[in-house]
Amino acid sequence: MSIRLNNISRRFGATTALHPLSLDIKQGELIGLLGPSGSGKTTLLRIMAGLESPNSGTIHFGERDVTHVHVRKRRVGFVFQNYALFKHMTVAENVAFGLKARPRSERPSHRDIRERVLGLLQKVRLEALAERYPAQLSGGQQQRVALARALAVEPDVLLLDEPFGALDAKVRIELRRWLRHLHDEFGFTSVFVTHDQEEALELSDRVVVMSEGRIEQIDTPHQLYRHPANRFVFEFLGETNRLEGEIVNGVLTNGEARLTLPGATGSRAEVLLRPHEVRLAESFDEHAHLPVKVSAISPVGAEVRVELEANWMSDPWQATMTHHDYEQLTPTRGTRLYAHPTRQHRFDLDYAI
Amino acid sequence: MIALSRKRVLPGFSLSLGITLLYVSLILLLPMSSLVGQLSTLSWEQYWNIITDPRHIASYKVTVGTALAASLANAVFGLLLAWVLVRYEFPGKRILDALMDLPFALPTAVAGITLATLYSQNGAIGELLAPYGIEVAYTWVGIVLAMAFTSIPFVVRTVQPVLEDLPGQIDEAALTLGASNGYAFRRVIMPHIWPALVTGTGLAFARSLGEYGAVIFIAGNMPYKTEITSLMIAVRLEEYDYAGAAAIASVVLAVSLFLLLAINIWQARFYKRLHGGRG
Amino acid sequence: MRRIGDSPPVRALLIALALVLTALFLVVPLVSIFYQAFASGLGEIWVNLSDEYTWSAITLTLLVTVITVPVNLAFGVFLAWLVTRFSFPGRRILQTLIDIPFAVSPVVAGLLYLLLYGRGGWLGSWLANYDLQLMFAWPGMVLVTVFVTCPFVARELIPLMQAQGSAEEEAAVTLGARGWTLFRRVTLPNIRWALLYGVILTNARAVGEFGGVSVVSGSIRGETNTLPLHVEQLYQDYNTVGAFTSASLLAGLAIVTLVIKAWLEWHTARRSH
DSSP, X not given: OOEEEEEEEEEETTEEEEEEEEEEEOTTOEEEEEXXXXXXHHHHHHHHHTSSOOSEEEEEETTEEOTTSOGGGSOEEEEOTTOOOOTTSOHHHHHHHHHHTSOGGGOOOHHHHHHHHHHHHHHTTXXXXXXXXXXXXXXXXXXXXXXXXXHHTOOSEEEEESTTTTSOHHHHHHHHHHHHHHHHHHOOEEEEEESOHHHHHHHOSEEEEEETTEEXXXXXXXXXXXXXXXXXXXXXXXXXXXXXXXXXTTEEEETTEEEEXXXXXXXXXXXXXXXXXXXXXSSOOSSEEOEEEEEEEEOOTTEEEEXXXXXXXXXXXXXXEEHHHHHHHOOOTTOEEEEEESSOBOOGGGGOO | XXXXXSSOSXXXXXXXXXXXXXXXXXXXXXXXXXXXXXXXXXXXXXXXXXXXXXXXXXXXXXHHHHHHHHHHHHHHHHHHHHHHHHHOOOTTHHHHXXXXXXXXXXXXXXXXXXXXHHHSTTSHHHHHHGXXXXXXXXXXXXXXXXXXXXXHHHHHHXXXXXXXXXXXXXXXXXXXXXXXXXXXXXXXIHHHHHHHHHHHHHHHHHHHHHOOHHHHHHHOOOTTTSOOHHHHHHHHHHTTOHHHHHHHHHHHHHHHHXXXXXXXXXXXXXXXXXXXXXX | OOOTTOSHHHHHHHXXXXXXXXXXXXXXXXXXXXXXXXXXXXXXXHHHHTOHHHHHHHHHHHHHHHHHHHHHHHHHHHHHHXXXXXXXXTHHHHHHHTTHHHHSOHHHHHHHHHHHHSTTSHHHHHHHHTTOOOTTSHHHXXXXXXXXXXXXXXXXXXXXXXXXXXXXHHHHHHTTOOXXXXXIIIIHHHHHHHHHHHHHHXXXXXXXXXXXXXXXXXXXXXXSOOHHHHHHHHHHTTOHHHHHHHHHHHHHHHHHHHHHHHHHHHHHHHHHO
């Protein structure tokens, strides 16, 4: 089932939670709504579910206009942030709730309900815990119960609010992969909210980046990371190194730092780089003269992380290098090196005057 | 963030709003409006004369003075009880805890006749006190006693949960920094619980001002000496002086509402400080 | 763990002080109620209990309570649902209004009803045309008792329901639950202990209400006396044993209330751990 949001906005009293925005989600897509807290992502998700009403705009599920359809009739599965499991019901009773709550005429028979619940519990690998109460389960298990409960009513779309927020790092990664498989297997349309960029990039088909009630960019994880639309997106998606300075004859200059910027106009410019876009060498070249001093090294994991200092930086830079390069260069704390940008990103429209 | 707009997600808004408004209007507002109606039969001068009648003034003084004494005594006694109930383990603690609610559970008239009997000259306790020249029943001391009896749970039950929430590390932090027991209590524990203590004492005071059943039996009800304001209303009613009763009641009602509002505002402020702006 | 005030002498002193004060202040009065009643032997008690006025007082008290408790139970649930599950202008005012019966003297409460429904009151004179008299009769006593006890259930429910939030109810709605099912299957199991507690408090207060009903009852022996009013009358008549016999019934009920309350608290504490 596709989801089409057109011109949706939402105010809470004097504050605007969502500026008018539109969004098309295709059948079978897994979409991540990514943004810092207060960006309006949860409000947007709750509007899709029908838990909030928009002040303007329309919502379509497929061809069906659901803008004024009550949440009860909207056929959404919603997984709440802290799961909102019914504490006084067993796992099986929780999962069966949506089926038992139907009016008598639409309610499946007791046997059908039992079979459906059992099937779902097998799917989420909790059949052995069917008679437990939520308080007796781990966070990851509760999460799976919440999911099974939402799926039991055969929703058209699945909406998840910070689905992994309350879990520890290891369980999180495991559940993330599991959810991806489940999504592919069931083939429904899913939208989840997260503030964790890694989670959004790993799990989503497309990511919607939000900030202050606006959509900043909608793109595949790859495009988003390679071609961020603006500075906010760039900074939000990962660690950022900054170089700011004056433009002198097409060269960005700040103290002893110099970097050739082809086609640079205006008087000032700013360049942003990811840590892996910084190459370190013992010499400079005609494009870049960026002297740095190594201030910390942590050779942990797949690559070596190096922290760099220089008096032309406002904040220390982070660079990553392969273990191979590290052994070639053998830097230690205090080693003086030169940085070479392998890619650079410019969003300095503000400075273009 | 609970269903704010035109469409409400959870059911029952109109039903519960309708029932609540109907109920509040019938049970609370309508009767209160009748007081206004009754007062409008009086001129300002008549009204002023009634509420400043010397016998009534004396009753305000007795009521406020004794309620103040009772609630201050309860602030100390209640803090002690809450402290003992939260901080120490001892046999019979659960019974002591349960007993704290006795004054709420026991009908006030029963408390009244019991205290009056116990503390009268030939009552079990009054007999013991008489040789020392201490008279409790039929004096203002008796009124204080009755008020304190009925309002003690307010202080205990307001302070107790706050004291329970105080983490043990707070104590340990104070003690590792070399504070003595007394100093640590004054500077670390008290600042944490005093808003609750003030709230509880305020509630006890409000309750004492309005207490009737427990007080009238032990007060002796001597004009100008041991008559409380609630009794003055009852006396005026017995004389079929409805306007007079309404005038005194308006004073009582105004004071109670003011106290209620003050306590609510106080509580909201202190809640905000502890929980960072929400609520 | 070391805590402030845990040295044995301080501890012993404070516990002893608390126990002695409680004994003097609360236990002695409680025991003396029963002592006074039983002082002249069981025969006397029997005479007093089988007195027809005592019986009519018990019956009237039960009648008042049986009407008051369900009315305020229903109202308390609706009010708590309204103020914790929805936000609307005037919510705070409503919450403050509902506290009025707590703060105001019960005598004033009785007076308010007397002014409204009494012969001089506008509603009372209108009702008198139909030969309906609410004051100095049991309906008036019920009304005043309802007024005095109306905050108890709501006051127990509101903080609890606020703390629990509405996530579980929203979850139930997304799963298709409606009105009564939602309340019965999701909300009620979460609030039932607080609800029961509120009922117990309402009940205790309804049974024991004195100041308010004394104003509107007219104290007609055998007709408009509740048990507390009956106690007062016997006491004023210098029938001490009679007064304390009835009082001990009320005190017994108070003890039952305390036991149920302690049991409820123990139950809730056990469930939350």
